[in-house]
Every structure is written in C-alpha cells, then in structure tokens.
Amino acid sequence: MRTSPxxxxxxxxxxxxxxxxxxxxxxASAVAAQEPVPAGxxxxxxxxxxxTEEAPGVPAERLIVGYKSGAAEAKSNPAAEAxxxxxxxxxxxxVDFRRRLGTGAALxxxxxxxxxxxxxxxxxxxxxxxxxxYVVPDRxxxxxxxxxxxxxxxxxxxxxxxxxxxxxxAWPTSTGTGVTVAVIDTGYVAHSDLAANxxxxxxxxxxxxxxxxxxxxxxxxxxxxxxxxxxECGSGIPASNSSWHGTHVAGTIAAVTGNGKGVAxxxxxxxxxxxxxxxxxxxxxxxxxxxxxxxSGGTVSGVPANADVAKVINMSLGGDGACTSxxxxxxxxxxxxxxxxVVAAGNENDNVANHSPGNCNNxxxxxxxxxxxxxxxxxxxxxxxxxSAPGGQTSTGTANGILSTxxxxxxxxxxxxxxxxxxTSMATPHIAGLVALVKSANPALTPAQIEAAVKANxxxxxxxxxxxxxxxxxxxxxxxxxxxxxxxxTAGTTYASTTALSIPDNGAAxxxxxxxxxxxxxxxxxxxxxxxxxxxxxxxxVIDLVAPDGTAYRLKAASSSxxxxxxxxxxxxxxxxxxxxxxxxxxxxxxxxxxxxxxNGWKLTFCATWPPMAR
Numbered sequence: 001m002r003t004s005p006x007x008x009x010x011x012x013x014x015x016x017x018x019x020x021x022x023x024x025x026x027x028a029s030a031v032a033a034q035e036p037v038p039a040g041x042x043x044x045x046x047x048x049x050x051x052t053e054e055a056p057g058v059p060a061e062r063l064i065v066g067y068k069s070g071a072a073e074a075k076s077n078p079a080a081e082a083x084x085x086x087x088x089x090x091x092x093x094x095v096d097f098r099r100r101l102g103t104g105a106a107l108x109x110x111x112x113x114x115x116x117x118x119x120x121x122x123x124x125x126x127x128x129x130x131x132x133x134y135v136v137p138d139r140x141x142x143x144x145x146x147x148x149x150x151x152x153x154x155x156x157x158x159x160x161x162x163x164x165x166x167x168x169x170a171w172p173t174s175t176g177t178g179v180t181v182a183v184i185d186t187g188y189v190a191h192s193d194l195a196a197n198x199x200x201x202x203x204x205x206x207x208x209x210x211x212x213x214x215x216x217x218x219x220x221x222x223x224x225x226x227x228x229x230x231x232e233c234g235s236g237i238p239a240s241n242s243s244w245h246g247t248h249v250a251g252t253i254a255a256v257t258g259n260g261k262g263v264a265x266x267x268x269x270x271x272x273x274x275x276x277x278x279x280x281x282x283x284x285x286x287x288x289x290x291x292x293x294x295x296s297g298g299t300v301s302g303v304p305a306n307a308d309v310a311k312v313i314n315m316s317l318g319g320d321g322a323c324t325s326x327x328x329x330x331x332x333x334x335x336x337x338x339x340x341x342v343v344a345a346g347n348e349n350d351n352v353a354n355h356s357p358g359n360c361n362n363x364x365x366x367x368x369x370x371x372x373x374x375x376x377x378x379x380x381x382x383x384x385x386x387x388s389a390p391g392g393q394t395s396t397g398t399a400n401g402i403l404s405t406x407x408x409x410x411x412x413x414x415x416x417x418x419x420x421x422x423x424t425s426m427a428t429p430h431i432a433g434l435v436a437l438v439k440s441a442n443p444a445l446t447p448a449q450i451e452a453a454v455k456a457n458x459x460x461x462x463x464x465x466x467x468x469x470x471x472x473x474x475x476x477x478x479x480x481x482x483x484x485x486x487x488x489x490t491a492g493t494t495y496a497s498t499t500a501l502s503i504p505d506n507g508a509a510x511x512x513x514x515x516x517x518x519x520x521x522x523x524x525x526x527x528x529x530x531x532x533x534x535x536x537x538x539x540x541x542v543i544d545l546v547a548p549d550g551t552a553y554r555l556k557a558a559s560s561s562x563x564x565x566x567x568x569x570x571x572x573x574x575x576x577x578x579x580x581x582x583x584x585x586x587x588x589x590x591x592x593x594x595x596x597x598x599x600n601g602w603k604l605t606f607c608a609t610w611p612p613m614a615r
Contacts, residue, residue, distance in 0.1 A: 059119045060137035061112055062098070063126070066105040071131035073106065080106040087125045093118055107138060147257045147264045151418055154403050155263060156371060157390035157430065162462050163373035165390060165430055167266050169477025173484050176267025176436035178443070181253050182295035182310035183429075184288065185246030185317065187223035187276035189407045191416045193262035194247065194272065197254045199308040201274035202294060204287040210279040217303065221274040223247065226281075227411045233281035241410040246274060248421050249316050251405030252429040253436065262418060263403055266433025266476070269440065273308050278317060288317070289330040292341070296334035311439050314432035315343045315357060316425035322539070322563040323360035335362045340439070340447040342366060342432040344424035351382040351467065353539075353559045358424075359384050361568045364435070364451050367469045368392070368427035371400045374463025379424055381467030383543075383556045383571055387454055388461060388469045389434075391427035394420060402426040434476050442483040450483075452605070455572050456526055457482050471526050471572035493519075496530075496603035501588075503535065503597040509589035511546070514604055516581055523547075523575035528605035529555060533567040533588065535597030542589045545573055548582025558591045580606065 067074035073083050081097035084106070088095030093114065098107040110122060119137075126135040152158075158167040180199060188198060201221035205211035213224045225242035232239075250272045257268035275291045277283040290300045297309040313334060331341050342364045346355040358365045358380060368379040368391020375381060376393045392401035401420030408417040431454065438450050445453070457479040458472035501510045529545050539562030543555040555571045586602045 059114050059116045060139075061110050061114070062138035063108050063110065063123065064101065064105050064136050064138050065108055065126055065132060066103070066134040068131055068133050073131065074104055080108075083129075084108045087122060087129075090125050091118075091121045093122055095122055147268075148260050149255075149257060149262055149264045150260065151263045151403060154399060156400075157392065157402055158264065158266065160371070163369055163371050163390060163473065165266075165434070165473070166459075166475045166477040167433075170434075170437050170480040173480050174267075174269075174437040174441040175257075176254065176270030176433070176440045179267065179270045179312060179436040179439045180273050180308050180310045181267070181270055181312040181314055181432055181436050182273045182275050182291075183246055183250045183253065183314050183316075183432075184275045184277055184291045184295065185249055185314075186226055186243065186278045187221040187246050188250060188272075188274035189223045189244050189247050189409075189413045189416075191247055191251070191405045191407070193255050193259070193405050193416070194250055196256050197265070197268070197271050198250075199271045199273050200306075201276070201308075202291070202303065202306075203276040204291045204294070204303075205276055205279050205283065206287060207284065210281065210283060211276075212280050219304070221276040223274075223276065223413070225409065225411050225413065226279055228280050242407075242412075244407045244409075245278070245316070245425065246276070248404045248406050248419070249314060249425060249429045250274065252402065252426065253314065253433040255405055263405065266430060267436035267440070270312075270433070270436040271308065273306075273310055282319075283317070285324065285327055288315070289326055292330040292334050296337045296339035298333060298337065309339075311339055312432050312435045313339055313341045314429050315341065316423075316428045318344055318346045318355050318358055320354060321356055321561060323356040325565060327357055328360050328362075328564060331357065331360050332362050335447045338447065340364065340435050340450050342428055342435060344428045345382075345385050346380040347378045347423050347425075348380055349378055350380050351557070351559065352380040352384045353382055353557070353562050355380060359562065359564070361564075361566065362447070364431055364454065365470070366424060366428045366431050367465075368422075368424045369461065369463065369469070369473060370396065372463045373461055373473060375461075375465040375467075375469050376422065376424075378422070379427075379469075381465065381469055383468050383554065384569070385468055385470040386451065386570075386572070387431060387458060387471050387474050388465070389427040389430035389474050391424055391430075392420065392422040394422045431474060434474055434479060437476060437480050438483050441480050445483060451570070452528065453479050453483050455528065455570075458526065460525065494603050494605045495584075496601065497586075498601040500601065501599040503533070503541070503588055503590050503599060505590055505596045506540075506593040507590060509542075509587050510599065511585045511587045512599055512602060513583050513585050514602070515583045516548075516604065516606075519580040519606065521580060523578045523580045524606055525574045525576040527573045527575040528603075529571040529573055529586070530603040530605065531555070531567055531569060531571065531586065532600040532602065533597055534565075534600060535567065535590075535595060536565055537563055537592075537595035538565065538567050538597075539563055540590045540592040540595055541567060541597070542591055543567065544587040545571070545575075546585040546587050547575065547578040548584060549578065551578065552587070560592075 072079040084097040255265035257264040345358040368376040370393035394401040406419040455471035
C-alpha cells in the first residue's frame with residue numbers, strides 16, 4: 001500500500017530522523033549487547049536490532065521479526081500478516097508477511113528499491129511495538145571460501161596483503177569450474193591432493209633416452225622421475241634428484257581444496273590435463289610443439305584426439321635464444337583456437353628477450369616476485385614480461401618459497417609429500433590458475449581479452465623491479481570481479497592508428513602519432529600499448545612510446561640473439577606522470593643491417609580505474 005505524496009513527505013522526514021538514531025545505535029553495538037532483554041522474549045539473548053542492511057551499503061529487502069512469546073503474532077500467521085500490513089500502512093511501504101521460520105519468527109518482505117531511510121522507518125515501527133522482541137535484516141550469506149586445508153596457512157602467495165595474489169577474494173565468484181588447464185611439463189606423479197582434479201593427458205616424449213619410462217609416446221603421462229647423474233646432461237652439470245616439477249606446478253593451479261589436508265589450489269574447481277614433454281635433461285621443441293597443438297584441440301599425427309581440450313596452457317619451462325618460428329606457429333594456432341598460453345619468463349636474472357618461450361608473441365609471460373613483492377633475484381625481466389606473480393625466494397628462508405604438492409622419491413616415485421620451490425616456474429601456475437578463474441567466470445572472453453583484464457587489474461608492484469616486470473602484481477579478486485561485472489576493469493577507451501609505415505633497414509627512426517583528447521587528468525599507471533610490426537629479425541628493433549611532453553618510454557631494446565619474426569604484442573606503461581591529452585607517438589628504429597619491416601599499426605588503451613578492494 002502507498003500513501004499520498006503529502007503524507008509520504010512527512011514519513012520520509014520521520015524516517016530520516018530514525019535513520020540517524022539507528023546509525024548511532026549501530027556504533028554502540030557492544031554496549032547494546034549488554035542491555036537486559038525484555039521479559040518474555042522468545043529467545044533468551046534476543047535484542048532489538050538497529051540494522052537496516054543485508055550487506056554493507058545494501059538496504060535490506062526482507063526482515064526477520066521475533067515476537068514475544070505471549071504475543072498473538074508469535075503463533076498466528078494471520079496475526080503476523082495483519083501486523084505486517086499495519087506496519088506498512090504506518091510507514092508508507094509495502095510490508096507483507098512471507099512465512100513462519102522454524103524458530104517461530106516471522107519473515108516479512110519489503111520489496112525492492114527501498115532506500116536505507118525507508119527500511120529504517122519500517123524497522124523503527126517494529127522496534128516501537130512492545131510485542132516485538134527483535135527485528136533483524138534477512139541477510140544474504142555467501143560461501144566463505146577460506147579453506148580448511150592443513151597447509152593453507154603456509155600459502156602466503158595466495159592471501160598475504162603485501163605480496164599475495166588476493167586469491168581468496170576471487171573464490172566466492174569463481175573457482176575455475178568447467179575449465180581444463182594443460183600443464184605441459186614432466187607429467188604427473190600420483191598425489192591424493194590432486195587426483196580428483198586430474199583428467200586425461202598424454203606423454204609426448206618420443207626419445208626413450210629422455211622419457212626413461214621404457215617407451216615413446218603414449219597416453220600415460222605418469223612421471224617416472226627425471227633424475228640424472230653428474231655430467232650426464234652436460235660437462236660440469238652436477239647430479240640432480242627427480243624434481244616432480246609438473247606435479248608441483250599442477251598443485252598450485254588446482255590442488256583439491258577444502259578437503260582438510262594439504263594445500264589449496266588457486267583454481268580448485270578446474271581440471272588438470274598433465275602433458276609430459278620434459279624428462280631426463282629436459283625436453284625437445286618438437287615434443288613441446290606437438291603438446292601445445294594437441295592440448296589446445298589441434299591434430300597431431302599418430303595421436304588420438306584430445307577429449308579434454310584445454311582453454312589454458314601452463315608452460316613452466318624454457319631455453320635460451322629467440323622464439324623460433326616453429327614454436328611461435330604452434331602458440332599462435334593454440335591462441336586462435338581460444339586457448340590462453342601462460343609461460344615462464346625464466347630464471348637467469350636476464351632480459352626475457354633472450355629466452356624462449358617467454359619471449360614469444362601471443363603469450364602471457366610471467367616474472368616472479370618474492371614475499372616482499374619485489375622481483376625475485378633470479379627472475380628474468382624486460383619489456384616482454386606481461387605480469388608478475390609470486391614465485392618465492394628460498395634464499396631468505398624456506399618458508400618464503402611456494403608450497404605445493406610433490407613426491408618424496410629421490411629417483412623413482414615414493415610417498416606423496418609437499419615442498420617449497422622457487423622460480424618463475426612457480427609464478428607461472430599462479431597466472432594459469434587466475435586465467436582459469438577468469439575463463440570460468442566469463443567463458444566468452446578471448447585470450448587477448450583475458451590477458452588485458454589480468455594486466456588492467458594488477459596492483460602496483462609492492463617492491464622494486466629493475467628492467468621491467470610487466471603490469472605489476474596480478475590481483476585475482478580484482479580481475480575476476482572485473483570480468484564478472486562486479487568491479488575492476490576489463491577494457492577502456494582505445495585510440496588507434498592504422499597508417500602503415502615502412503621501417504628503414506639500419507636507418508633513422510620512424511614515428512607514428514596518435515592524438516588523444518577529451519580526457520581529464522593524467523594517463524593511467526597501466527597504459528596499454530598495442531604494437532603490430534612485421535619484421536624479419538625483430539632483434540634489430542628499438543621501440544619507444546613518446547609521451548606528449550617528449551618523454552620516451554622504452555618498450556623494446558635491440559637484441560642480437562632475438563632472431564624471431566615480427567612484434568605483435570601489448571606493452572604496459574606506467575604513464576601516470578603524463579598528461580593524458582596530447583599527441584603520443586610510437587617510435588621504431590631498425591639498428592642493424594639486412595632485415596626490413598613495416599609498422600602496420602598501433603593503439604593506446606586507457607583502461608578505466610576501479611576502487612581498491614576492501615581488505
């Protein structure tokens with residue numbers, strides 16, 4: 001029932017006064033809790049609640065009303081219904097009795113669209129009734145995702161405020177359900193904290209000297225161990241025990257969670273497809289290329305079709321040198337099939353441009369941070385790094401590494417265990433797990449859109465990074481909120497140039513302008529610079545973003561060892577010190593002879609900002 005406008009104005013005035021009183025009462029809840037309960041209350045600890053919200057900032061749409069035991073409304077549904085209608089008439093709102101709870105309390109509805117003052121007025125009417133013992137909002141509860149896994153407290157990388165990836169904040173929205181992640185690595189050694197999330201994989205190691213399992217390629221991705229003796233993998237290389245590397249990586253992504261044991265996985269609702277390419281002394285490009293193809297749903301001769309096509313590939317592996325055309329072709333095809341490829345930047349404390357596949361196009365290249373949020377001392381860096389994630393640093397203490405599933409066997413499999421590792425190998429599954437959360441939350445997103453969302457919602461790196469660590473420290477909660485429409489940033493305003501420019505061989509720099517106007521303030525701290533360059537030896541190229549005031553930001557340096565073709569990637573620049581409006585330029589120069597190229601186009605994306613998450 002609604003009242004006349006004149007009466008409504010009067011009631012709003014009363015409600016505003018009540019709201020002020022209710023606010024004051026809520027700040028003194030500790031004192032109010034000590035007040036005596038009226039005699040005859042239906043519940044011995046009942047008290048009249050001043051709350052008007054079902055969640056912070058959200059006015060309640062339903063109330064739970066407890067009547068004193070002697071009240072007619074405590075036992076009679078018609079009486080409770082009549083009382084709700086009376087309270088509605090008095091407050092000018094539509095208040096209706098819904099049902100009786102098991103405790104005897106009445107559930108009443110307020111409808112939607114009410115302001116906090118409207119709700120406060122209804123609550124005030126009930127509070128003034130001497131027959132009412134308490135009135136509280138019918139709050140909407142959500143699953144509390146902090147897991148009961150026994151080792152969870154040691155997983156600082158997931159939850160610590162300074163350098164953790166804010167993973168628990170993403171779990172109420174997404175756990176990765178419906179997404180398969182292919183872990184292209186050493187295979188999988190049986191572990192009860194992973195087994196429920198393992199689906200079909202494959203062993204792609206063709207060379208029996210590498211596979212050490214007595215056969216070549218087959219459908220069994222079990223890890224027999226990758227130990228080797230001194231000098232067996234090269235002169236001067238010391239002996240090594242089996243690493244069980246793939247199992248450690250898999251646990252970070254999708255260890256079974258909430259099972260009262262072990263560790264929690266970042267995307268514990270996802271599935272892991274173990275794809276074996278690394279054995280004794282490593283693994284060949286040819287096997288890795290076939291693994292990328294098969295895992296993403298492509299066809300590999302002599303290998304059955306993949307029944308568990310992965311929408312995310314994790315490659316915590318790498319080698320020296322340029323990204324070869326053969327590897328790039330496989331990656332590009334996988335991305336075109338809709339699979340996001342996440343790779344380790346490498347552990348050489350060097351520019352990632354010198355290490356593949358972290359320097360390939362169309363991948364998310366991941367650097368590692370330590371427990372303070374600085375670049376880990378071993379991590380590679382550079383303009384080709386896309387994002388940073390916790391990789392740990394055990395030199396400052398074992399517990400500062402990344403804890404995950406493992407095996408205690410030094411050579412062959414033995415008892416399952418858990419252990420701390422460090423490396424960009426450990427950082428990479430953090431991002432693969434995040435990508436699984438994102439893909440589950442919004443299955444329509446393309447790999448490029450997922451990468452953009454991860455970058456746009458990263459936090460500023462808490463610690464130092466010399467050389468470039470991408471967009472910052474990945475933030476799982478922000479990113480998942482963004483793609484699910486509840487916050488964050490997935491896109492922004494894009495300004496583009498499609499004017500092609502030839503790049504002279506070993507010549508002067510060329511510049512392509514983009515004029516930005518109509519914006520206020522400075523550019524963002526995560527300005528996205530998309531570059532599309534065709535070139536037959538990209539190591540010759542030096543690329544800079546030039547701000548309107550002439551300040552140059554180095555996007556890519558020249559590298560004599562980077563012989564791959566083309567530059568098709570997105571760089572992230574902290575341009576927060578620059579005015580957004582004005583003419584921005586992309587400057588490209590070829591610094592060595594024999595190879596030529598063309599700037600096909602480039603773009604600037606000014607991502608929207610978002611409020612920091614409450615912690």
